[in-house]
Amino acid sequence: MTNKQLAETFVFMKEEALPLRFKPLAGESTAMRNRSRKDLADTIHYEEGKDYIVDYEEGTIRRANGSRIPDGSLHPMYGVSGFDHNRYSDFSNQAYTVYLDYSTESVTEDRSLTTEDIERSGLLRRLVGKLEAGEEAVYVVYGDSISTGGEASEEGLAYFGRIRDTLLNLYKEGRIRIANKAIGGEDTSGGVRRVASDVVPLNADLVSIGYGMNDQNKQADGHTTTLEDFEKNLRFMIDTIRNAGDSDILLVTPCEPNPNWQHTSGKTALYADVIRRLGDEYGIGVLDAHATWAAELAAGKTHESLLLNNINHPNDYGHWIYSKALSPMLKKR
Structure with missing residues (x-):
């Protein structure tokens, strides 16, 4: 084929x-x-x-x-x-x-994802309920500059726009409205300060939380956020959203920044590990972009070919790599 x-x-x-x-x-x-x-x-x-x-x-x-x-x-x-x-x-x-x-002849993306896979995973119950009923679902995108759509040429090519389109391809009667509450340059401490005011009042059907890139940055006095504080901050955001309602939550792991950039700590994988562990503990989905990104690098893709700003922002193909993590996440469950 x-x-x-x-x-x-x-x-x-x-x-x-x-x-x-x-x-x-x-x-x-x-x-x-x-x-x-x-x-x-x-x-x-x-x-x-x-x-x-x-x-x-x-x-x-x-x-x-x-x-x-x-x-x-x-x-x-x-x-x-x-x-x-x-x-x-x-x-x-x-x-x-x-x-x-x-x-x-290779399978360039998993076209076998089905509504049965999604429903069997149990990760998107509230969102799927809205889509199956033909209603408008609200998807809140929360996080740093990558989640603002950083360097994607248009919203539909950013990872969250691609996820929306993948879901609407399967639930053709539904509608998804994206409310983007991400802020460029922010780390999880900023997410903690804003979650109660910027996310909770929207009563979202789905919230994706995408941090880690700025948290891993290497500054003169160390990393922006320690791994312990990173975990604590993510827990606070998850608990705040969960205590306010039954929104579906997805955690998003960050891609690898350019290793030649002076602020790259080289420890992005450790921050991704924290996110994966919290996903398992809370029973919520992890869009493991770090894993799909690592597979691209292992296959020979260069950092320059994936990062449009040459630092830490994916280009359109890089955002596709993010969205490609949706299928294994759902099938894994």
Whole structure:
């Protein structure tokens, strides 16, 4: 069976080959551009064989000599270890990021997710009840800048927009209204201060809580938030929401930041472990983006190819990696 891998992202360094996430099918067309969506007026479309070369046997791709595709090695932070992004007028990868559609026999996403899987998991009882009744469900997105949709080109391509669309694909009579209460730059201490005023009054059917990226940051005096305080703060938010009603709750683990950024602690996995443990203890879902992100890195994706700001914000493909954690979460239960 042929599947399509859509808008996979790459930042090419010179003419160095990068692995495709899945083995491409020879004889099938590919399409590369400088935007996630191909229908935008300012989209530049690149030509296979002229701008980029696909090795179908090896499953790799690279810039061609004389390519119109921007060379990521010209990025001012290329090769800089422990960089301070504040010293650069433009530290984004946007100008160097390209998006590729191609055909593969691999399963590029779990299309087998069913309503039975969701209902059997027991994680989204209140939300499913609304959707099955054809009513509007309220989904509150809570967390840091990644949960604001940071670096996604539009709401529908942010992880929460993709989750909404996945659910509505299965419950076609329902409606989901997203109320985004995330704040950029915030850690769990900020979430604790706001949860009673910004989340509880909305009486949400679903609340996702996405923190950890700013909590793990390495500052001059240590991490922004200790693991003990991180756990305590998450418990406070979960308990506050639970004590106020029966909202479904999902915890979201953070992706890995650029290891060359000076504020990266290297301990993001430990914060993700706290989130997983609390999910098990409370019996609530964990959208384990850290696990799906780690799988992408292990398969050869580079940090530059996944982080649009080159620091800690996923690009559109990175948000897809987040949303891809929904199916294993539900099937696991």
